Amino acid sequence: MSVENVLLIFRGLVHSLLTADPGESGFPSNAPLLPMNKRLRVLKLGWEFPPLINGGLGIACLGLSRALARQVDLRVVVPKAAEEASFDDFKLTGLNHLRLEEIQQTEGKYRYESFAQIERVPIHLDPYETSEATVEEIRMEPGGEVRFSRTTRHQLESFQIGDLYGEDLGTKVVEFSKVAAKLAMLTEFDIVHAHDWMTFLAGVEVKKATGKPLVLHLHASQYDRAGADARGWIFDIEKYGMEQADRVIPVSRYNGQVCSGHYGIDPAKIRPVHNGADPVAAYHTSKKFPEKLVLFLGRLTAQKGPEFFLEIASRVLEKNRDVRFVMAGTGERLKPLIESGAFRGLGGYFHFTGFLNKEKVNELLSMTDVYCMPSVSEPFGLSALEAAQFGIPAVISKQSGVAEVLKGALKADFWDTHRMADHIHALLTDETLRAEVVKQAEADIAASTWDAAAEKVLEVYRELVP
Amino acid sequence: MPDVCLYFQVHQPNRLIPYDFFHIGEHAFYEDDGLNAEVLSKVSEKCYLPANRMFTRLLREHRGRFALAISISGTVIEQLEAHRPDVLESFQELVATGQVELLAETYYHSLAVLHSRKEFERQVDLHLQKLEDVFQVRPRVFRNTELIYNNAIAAQAETMGFDGVFAEGVEWVLNGMSPNHLYRAPHVTQVKTLLRNSGLSDDVGFRFSDRNWSEWPLTPEKFAGWLAEAEGEVVNLFMDYESIGEHQWEDTGIFEFWKGLPEAVEDAELSWVTPTQATQLFRVVDDYDCHWSTSWADAERDLSAWMGNVMQQEAIAKIHRLEREVMEVGDPDLTHVWAKLQTSDHFYWMSTKGGTDGGVHQYFSPYSSPYEAYTYFMNVLADLQVRLRRLKEAGGRGAGGKRRRGRSVSGVFPSP
Known part of the structure; x- marks a missing residue:
């Protein structure tokens, strides 16, 4: 069912391309050759954006936007922006604040037929899902032909209510692509840059409506979220979007391998760019207990490898009783993990904190001795960089992007709990090794700026708009 | 027609604060004093005070013809001392009627008997001491936490010098026998085992307020009739004291029921006995061979x-x-x-x-x-x-030789 829907969406997109008439739109002709001194104009499509964020995507979008804005004229369009959010360097548009009149000029320029044929949109697609729930479906009444130009008040209002990752996520993704394309027709820009699958359809749509080159930024894929076997309409959108894109920017070489190897995207258009890390006010507090502290931080989903962390903790404790393990975060695996920890007899040494706010996370980091990230698949892994900023040495899985950045971090395959445990034990007991790892991390962090990332992104732009 | 032996359990635990990871090593007070005091006061107003008043009056009215037993944990006595001395006084008054037998249990209402004989004995001794201090009585019958019982616990009770021990009358041990007799565990000679009649106890303790129950509403006369029909020497009605007014609220008529029961039992020509009286009046009829630990909790009646x-x-x-x-x-x-x-x-x-x-x-x-x-x-x-x-x-640092204890890491950290 869901695959059919996606096909319907695709047909709608293709159809829109066919019926669009760029001549009527009054836009300058496509693919302009810019004077060398002229700043590129970039239309960026995002989903979550600070201060309205659920996860790392919003933070990364903001970091990159700020740095890019120093080099290009930037407009960022997101479905929902906070009332108070305004940025000096670039213009942020939340569709929740958009007035109908602003896009009414595009009436009748463009139409979709196939969106009207979508009867069911699978909902419950929260990529940051934290609890177990049943999958439901909503039913959209099939109507007559829906004209793209009819951006109803309802459409815009839909971005004012509910969660970005609420149960109507599927609908929001489609609506976002419609409105974004319409906005794009009223905007002068040279390149469109979309972040993660929620905006991929919109990116493709904008490309088709305006003929501008499309850059897709892949922060996390369905492969990372749901495993190698995950298929479904999100996977289809990701694959379709990347196929349509002129360039794909994964956040690491590891992530790029997923693009080419798993999604079959032409490696020739893949340009990995590592995320930057905003400097944090790192501090140190002394622990209230004599033991060392090893930290796991993240959503408790299978892909983050929390079960492996339990096993690693068991192995370390066999050798070294002078250590406590903390699993910070929550997710659908929390309850089974607690029971599994009890079964392994780790209680009293292995602590679950549940969800922690940023302040508490920092407090935890300020007393942590070793950071452990045994992710099964981690496109980047910003948290390891944040930990490094607190002077914490990291033991991370080879299946992570940040392993390419933190050159000195101790690494192992996520499933190799023996080696992970050995690494942790070594860092806890060998001061020299620990100092080396921390020192290397300091150098690596210094190089991991959003400016450096923006520089590379700009190179990608220049390939498309010389 | 059997006699009727009534026992109530009085207990409150010390609930913990939401003790998160950040408390470890820093916050040495674990208990939620506020919450514990609040719950204690709530239960006191709904159950302890009105029930104590009611039973004190009933015991005086039916002088010599009505009696009951109470087991009150050390933890709840401590809470009463700290937060509600007035309620503790009302318990003392109840006991002062002379018609209330107090039972021995573990001070902390614990499962220590399953883990450490030494700790178990320490806790029972502490409880005996506490009852001596507060009520000036020395129990003769032992009742383990939540009626947790097996052959070894019966033997332990005998070693500690008790005359009787309580247990749940579970079907798979009774094997067709009636719980309304006194029994003896294998390999003990003195201590007698009193079995809770779970059906009749739960009629009052649980089902009383259930409007879907075919016997609802239960009247004292009807219940006394059931008691009179029962076989054996003694029907043991064991339940939580809090079932009066707290688990079953006042508007269910639970107080009225208890007010009427002593007389209804008398009218049915039955007598009330305390556990110690039961051990003195009746012989054991058979072995009660309980290898596997049983309790009065949940449908499983086990641990x-x-x-x-x-x-x-x-x-x-x-x-x-x-x-x-x-x-x-x-x-x-x-x-x-x-x-x-x-x-x-x-x-x-x-x-x-x-x-x-x-x-x-x-x-x-x-x-x-x-x-x-x-x-x-x-x-x-x-x-x-x-x-x-x-x-x-x-x-180890401060006192040198004599006070130095084992400091080995393995001593501090039990293996997981």
């Missing part, structure tokens, strides 16, 4: 209410594993804190059972889930370990 899942098993094993360290350190306050963590309720709240029993577990839990109960408890345990470690190290 699964406290030790049914891995979280419960780990928590209870680890708290008891600290015994040697705690005793070595010998700090009375710390020992008390540690022992209060043995209270069965802590483990009861970690139960992941579903159904009706799961609902009962959750009803009594101060936490939103058993996982939370476990997490907080284990954090508290971790803090206790940190404190023990510090005390041992300080003791």
